[in-house]
Amino acid sequence: MMGQKKQAKQKGSPRGPFAVVDAGSSKLTALIVARAGSRLQLLGQAMHASDGLKQGEIVDLDKFSSALGKTVQAAEKKAGLQVSKLHIVTAAGKPATQICRYGIDLADNQIGVRDLRRLRARQNDTGLPEQRSLIQRQRLQYLVDDQHHINNPLGMHGSRLASDITLLSIERTTAANLQRAVLEAHLEAGQIHHAACMAGRACLSREARELGALVLDFGGGTTGAALFMDDRIVYADTVRMGGQHITRDLARILNLGLADAERIKAMDGSVTAVSENHLAAAPFPARGDNFVLNTVGLPTEQITLPNGETAERSLLAAIIRPRVEEILDLIKQRLEAAQMTAAIGQRIVLTGGGAQLTGLADFVSHYWGRTATLGLPQGLDGLDSHPSHLPFAASVGMAMHLAEGESEPEEETGPLAAPKNPFGRLGQWLREHI
DSSP states (O other): OOOHHHHHTOOSOOSSOEEEEEEOSSEEEEEEEEEETTEEEEEEEEEEEOOSEETTEESOHHHHHHHHHHHHHHHHHHHTSOOSEEEEEESOSOOEEEEEEEEEEOSSSBOOHHHHHHHHHHHTSOOSOTTEEEEEEEEEEEEETTEEEESOOTTOBOSEEEEEEEEEEEEHHHHHHHHHHHHHTTOEEEEEEEHHHHHHHHHSOHHHHHHOEEEEEEOSSOEEEEEEETTEEEEEEEESOOHHHHHHHHHHHHTOOHHHHHHHHHHHOBSSOOOHHHHHHSOOBOTTOSSOBOOSSOOOSEEEOTTSOEEEHHHHHHHHHHHHHHHHHHHHHHHHHTTOGGGOTTEEEEESGGGGSBTHHHHHHHHHTSEEEEOOOOSEETOOOOGGGGGGHHHHHHHHHHHTTOOOOGGGOSOOOOOSOHHHHHHHHHHHHO
16 A cells, blocks of 8 residues: 555656546546646546445445446546546545644754754654545745745744654545556556545636635535635545535435436526516526526426426425535534634635535535635646536646646655644644734
């Protein structure tokens, strides 16, 4: 299995075409990508039903490995080539972020390369807990005495040098099982990253990541959250609840099969109720689209279910809304526990297949009191911006992350010490930063 130090040293962009798979609970999405000058070019893509996964975690290695191999093979066929290495994005593994501060007293008043090496040595004293696997490390800032937000301290004067590092990790068992599944599919295991973090990389501009934005990645069995600030990931988490739970709620209450309930959710479901006054005042949102308003073929209050029965359209919203509220409540509680709510800013971006639920963006905007929009993946030639491509956001972000060689600076290799109180460190960093 890949250790912390080995993974930390994976640097630079891949040579030649490479594959990325988003291992979602309901479906696998694969992209085969290559660099074309300064741009990324999509060579092949494929989707396949997930098998062997439950709420993002592997529950049957053989079934998942087989589904993984079939998905990559389908993308290879469209691309007309084969790949040797596979990179994975996942919502699994109980992702956690920690901010650590390390400091040294300076031998003289001017900071030199030797001082940076001494700081590295201090950071290499201990590693993450044995049960955690490091997936990304980013330096937030250097500090010289009481001066913060320093990018390059070389040549500066002071008596003490410190740095704040953010660590993103997942459970070691999850990482090991994902890597084993890739090997069983006769591919080389590449990097692993958190789906919501990579979705934010594809859907947020650099300015949005600088100012602060929350990404909510609505999947089938999970909903991921990633918080960006100062163009860095400062928080990541996963709630083990998603679109599949809404589907099961509809199936149970309306006495439908899961396939019929999924169809009703996609075609007629909405998070908000529609009254006659609403219909008279404004057109109903087009099905599955949070933004395009359609004045043709306005839906009636009564709908016919696949089992032949009829139901009020508002009943669907009454079933769907409590589950969506539960998901948002869980995410909000965890952000509050981590003292990260102040960093959200005014922007929330929704990604993932579950984000296509009608009315979801408006509902999230009302819930958080902030602007919420669909985050369409950008930066990959050959994949146009369309709501149907929301499930590809995490894969596109991972491809961009790999192609641009985005990893921790050379001087930050090696395991770092986990703070005794990571939430307290997050709060302290925010108080200093905002």
